[in-house]
Amino acid sequence: xxxxxxxxxxxxxxxxxxxSTFLADDTRMDETATATVxxxxxxxxxxxxxxxxxxxxxxxxxxxxxxxxxxxxxxxTIFECGEAATRFFVLLTGEVRLSSPNRERVRVCCAGEAxxxxxxxxxxxxEETATCIGEGTACVLASxxxxxxLAESSSHSFAESGAEGRGQEKRKGGWAVxxxxxxxxxxxxxxHTSAQDGADGEIDLRQLRPECVLGQGAFGVVxxxxxxxxxxxxxxxxxxxxxxxxxAEGSTMIKRERDIMSVLDxxxxxxxxxxxxxxxxxxxxxxxxxxxxxxxxxxxxxxFELRAAVFSMACLCxxxxxxxxxxxxxxxxxxxENLVIDHHGYVQVLDFGLSKVLDGPTLTVCGTPVYLAxxxxxxxxxxxxxxWWSAGVLLYELLLSRTPFDAETKYQVVAKIMAKPxxxxxxxGMEGSARDLVERLLVGVPSKRLGSGTGGSAAVCRHDFFAxxxxxxxxxxxxxxxxxxxxxxxxxxxxxxxxxxxxxxxPCVDEEYGA
Numbered sequence: 341x342x343x344x345x346x347x348x349x350x351x352x353x354x355x356x357x358x359x360s361t362f363l364a365d366d367t368r369m370d371e372t373a374t375a376t377v378x379x380x381x382x383x384x385x386x387x388x389x390x391x392x393x394x395x396x397x398x399x400x401x402x403x404x405x406x407x408x409x410x411x412x413x414x415x416x417t418i419f420e421c422g423e424a425a426t427r428f429f430v431l432l433t434g435e436v437r438l439s440s441p442n443r444e445r446v447r448v449c450c451a452g453e454a455x456x457x458x459x460x461x462x463x464x465x466x467e468e469t470a471t472c473i474g475e476g477t478a479c480v481l482a483s484x485x486x487x488x489x490l491a492e493s494s495s496h497s498f499a500e501s502g503a504e505g506r507g508q509e510k511r512k513g514g515w516a517v518x519x520x521x522x523x524x525x526x527x528x529x530x531x532h533t534s535a536q537d538g539a540d541g542e543i544d545l546r547q548l549r550p551e552c553v554l555g556q557g558a559f560g561v562v563x564x565x566x567x568x569x570x571x572x573x574x575x576x577x578x579x580x581x582x583x584x585x586x587x588a589e590g591s592t593m594i595k596r597e598r599d600i601m602s603v604l605d606x607x608x609x610x611x612x613x614x615x616x617x618x619x620x621x622x623x624x625x626x627x628x629x630x631x632x633x634x635x636x637x638x639x640x641x642x643x644f645e646l647r648a649a650v651f652s653m654a655c656l657c658x659x660x661x662x663x664x665x666x667x668x669x670x671x672x673x674x675x676x677e678n679l680v681i682d683h684h685g686y687v688q689v690l691d692f693g694l695s696k697v698l699d700g701p702t703l704t705v706c707g708t709p710v711y712l713a714x715x716x717x718x719x720x721x722x723x724x725x726x727x728w729w730s731a732g733v734l735l736y737e738l739l740l741s742r743t744p745f746d747a748e749t750k751y752q753v754v755a756k757i758m759a760k761p762x763x764x765x766x767x768x769g770m771e772g773s774a775r776d777l778v779e780r781l782l783v784g785v786p787s788k789r790l791g792s793g794t795g796g797s798a799a800v801c802r803h804d805f806f807a808x809x810x811x812x813x814x815x816x817x818x819x820x821x822x823x824x825x826x827x828x829x830x831x832x833x834x835x836x837x838x839x840x841x842x843x844x845x846x847p848c849v850d851e852e853y854g855a
Contacts, residue, residue: 373432377404377479380430380454403489407479412436418456418470418478425458425466426483434476438468448473459483543567543614545623548576550840559583559590560621563840564628574613577624578841584622594622597692603667607817608659610680610690621841629688631681631826634738638676643741646774647808648822652679653735654801654809655687660731661797663689664724671695673707674730676737685821698723709753710743714784717754728791728800732781739770744782760784773804 378400381392392400412418412434419427421441429436436449445468449455458466460483548565551573555562560579567574584590601612601624614625634652637644644652656679663669671678672694682688694706701721705712713729715722737743744764745756756762762784766775780790780803787793791800801811813819 373409373479374401374404374407376432376452377407377430377481380452403481403486404479406485406489407481410478410480412472412476412478414472414474416472418472419466421466421469423466425456427456428454428459428481428483428486429456429470430454430479430481432477432479434478435473436476436478437471437473439471440468451476460486543574543625545576545614545616545625545842545845548574548625548842573628573630575626575628576842577626579622579624581617581620581622593693597695598624600667600669600692600695600697604663604669604692606659606662607684607686607815608655608688609662610688616845618842618846623842623845626690627682627688629680629682629690631683631685633677633681634679634687635676638737638741644738645822646739649735649738649774650806650809651819651822652687652738653731654806654811654814654819655679656689656731656734657797657800657806658811658814659689660724660727660791661801664727665797668697668699669695670698670702670724670727672727674727674734675708675711676734679734681821681823681826683826684817685823685825686817709750709757710745712757713786714758715786717758722786723792725786725789725792728781728789729783731791731800732778735774735781736764736770736778739774740767773807777803777805 378397381400381404395403407430409432418429418436419425421439431449431451431453433451435451436455437446438449438455439446449470455468455470456466459481547568549568551564551566553561554564554575560577560583563576563578565574565576566572579594581591584594598612598615601610602615604611610629611627612624613627614623616623616625632640656674660671663671669692671689671692673691674689678689678691679687680690696702696704701723703719703721705716705719707716707730709717711730711733713722713726716726733743733745745753747753747756762782764778764782766778770778777790777800781800783789790803791797793799809819
């Protein structure tokens with residue numbers, strides 16, 4: 341099979357302070373209970389130094405008002421050890437017994453104290469069983485509510501600081517908290533950080549051992565690394581400052597990518613854990629994804645079977661719905677190379693180097709030409725709808741192993757996209773819901789394109805093409821992937837691999853690249 345050359349890319353949000361979930365007047369808890377919950381968040385949470393210390397009292401109270409009060413009856417079980425931790429509790433009245441497996445450890449939680457701490461972190465299980473000793477009341481905060489609060493507050497912190505082209509330093513205060521802190525707590529929970537790492541919870545880069553080079557680009561190298569103590573693998577993106585300084589707004593692009601990635605937290609979006617820099621390099625510590633990119637799968641096997649295409653597109657659509665609706669981010673470079681299979685077999689979106697938070701139409705023409713919507717190429721302004729056009733091109737490509745606008749030159753590609761009428765061929769094998777979805781995504785007028793307008797992202801997810809997929813189950817990674825679980829291969833080191841620059845990492849002050 342002939343291998344295709346990969347397509348090449350070319351080169352401030354203004355939302356309310358917190359979403360209406362937190363801003364609306366809430367009568368579910370009185371002010372005394374709300375103050376009790378706020379005090380418990382500050383005083384009784386093992387993760388408080390990363391999550392809540394920098395919030396003002398008013399900001400923290402807004403989160404607490406999103407809680408619900410529940411009645412506790414004597415002898416009832418609130419949650420069991422090993423149960424998925426989806427809620428966090430603050431006891432308002434009464435007492436609760438917390439016991440570990442086999443009752444090896446028993447403690448009593450009294451009024452004003454917090455319990456169910458794994459519910460703060462999400463993606464964990466409770467380590468104790470909680471049983472009511474007598475009658476009482478408790479405030480319940482859903483993990484998803486807490487995570488959205490943190491994500492939206494972090495998004496606001498860099499959106500508030502300015503639009504594209506200006507520095508986006510996070511101001512001190514409550515809005516400085518990020519989802520990266522939450523992910524570090526998950527690492528700590530599983531023993532992947534320790535006192536050997538940074539005092540602020542950051543993994544010490546000098547503890548990372550190079551295994552192999554995953555990829556090289558114009559500005560740097562991506563390494564597969566292994567933590568010396570825990571053996572956990574990461575991907576470490578190293579960017580040379582000298583090379584970035586030759587790119588217009590190079591440091592601004594890096595800081596924008598850092599700020600955006602610090603708030604991302606979704607099963608189908610790559611996770612970032614750290615942003616550090618020294619005198620010569622910028623370092624981004626990311627999840628290591630052991631699977632292939634969709635581009636590599638297309639090159640190796642040709643078109644996707646229908647089940648694999650449905651699953652891949654479901655992952656992408658779930659990611660886009662999250663990016664657009666929850667964190668207001670446009671990726672701006674969707675293509676098969678940037679969709680990679682993780683260790684669960686799920687497709688993740690990565691490479692946010694061109695991404696941007698949108699508060700309205702943006703003008704910058706960037707991305708990979710064959711996936712660009714007509715309104716992007718016109719240069720008169722575009723928004724999230726342009727990404728649903730890219731999704732339509734991707735679905736066509738997964739099913740047919742070619743895009744609808746393939747041509748010999750970029751000029752010819754653009755001419756095909758901009759043509760009126762636009763001619764797209766549909767082979768006999770592409771019928772039914774797949775063709776209908778492609779046709780509704782590749783609509784030239786953005787306002788008439790599926791995914792924009794009143795239906796929004798949910799309209800895409802409800803399309804018949806995804807009839808076999810539960811997006812709720814997908815979010816919990818309960819949908820079986822259509823391929824075997826990937827595994828990391830043996831390290832492959834070559835003589836011409838560059839020297840790993842972080843082993844003698846010494847942080848430095850550099851206003852151009854931020855903290």
